[in-house]
Amino acid sequence: MAILQLENGTKYTEVDDITRELSQLNIQLKYWTVGDNPQIHQLLAKDSLTEPEKEQILQSLDNYFLELKQTAGYQSRDLIVLHPETPNLDNLLSKFNSCHYHTDDEVRYIIAGEGVFGFILPDTSQAELTVEAEEFINVPANTEHWFHLTPAKRVKVVRYFTGTDGWVPVYTGKDIKFDRILGCVT
Numbered sequence: 001m002a003i004l005q006l007e008n009g010t011k012y013t014e015v016d017d018i019t020r021e022l023s024q025l026n027i028q029l030k031y032w033t034v035g036d037n038p039q040i041h042q043l044l045a046k047d048s049l050t051e052p053e054k055e056q057i058l059q060s061l062d063n064y065f066l067e068l069k070q071t072a073g074y075q076s077r078d079l080i081v082l083h084p085e086t087p088n089l090d091n092l093l094s095k096f097n098s099c100h101y102h103t104d105d106e107v108r109y110i111i112a113g114e115g116v117f118g119f120i121l122p123d124t125s126q127a128e129l130t131v132e133a134e135e136f137i138n139v140p141a142n143t144e145h146w147f148h149l150t151p152a153k154r155v156k157v158v159r160y161f162t163g164t165d166g167w168v169p170v171y172t173g174k175d176i177k178f179d180r181i182l183g184c185v186t
């Protein structure tokens with residue numbers, strides 16, 4: 001389950017508290033099950049996946065994609081698989097671990113592992129949200145945020161897109177006040 005840590009050290013683990021805090025930024029966080037197909041669970045437990053394996057997982061979850069297509073005009077989805085042996089992992093992550101926004105919503109569904117989204121709240125304080133497996137997050141367009149992995153450096157995440165241009169990061173140069181190690185919840 002997700003964990004929200006505020007800059008002042010407050011840590012929330014209850015869904016109601018987290019939802020209330022995130023609502024200040026209109027961020028949605030939902031529980032989405034990956035189902036109980038043992039073959040899919042076996043694939044989710046692997047470090048790396050072939051393209052056909054990724055497609056098999058994506059198709060098993062396409063009920064969610066279909067809903068996003070029908071309700072919000074989403075057009076494509078892909079599956080990102082990261083683990084400690086992923087080539088150029090730090091380089092890949094460096095695109096997203098500083099403060100930025102996109103002109104489209106950032107819509108992500110973590111299906112294995114975990115990742116940390118950081119935000120700047122309306123009072124200019126900062127918060128970091130650890131999103132875990134079977135959690136869906138929608139970060140609205142133009143919301144300043146950042147993303148990094150926990151020390152386990154393992155995540156499988158489905159990304160949903162309405163187009164190809166709007167998710168390019170626009171960097172804002174703000175300092176992130178969270179310590180990269182202490183801010184992580186393993």
Ligand SMILES: [Fe+2]
Pocket residue numbers: 096100101102106145146147169
């Ligand atoms: Fe982003």
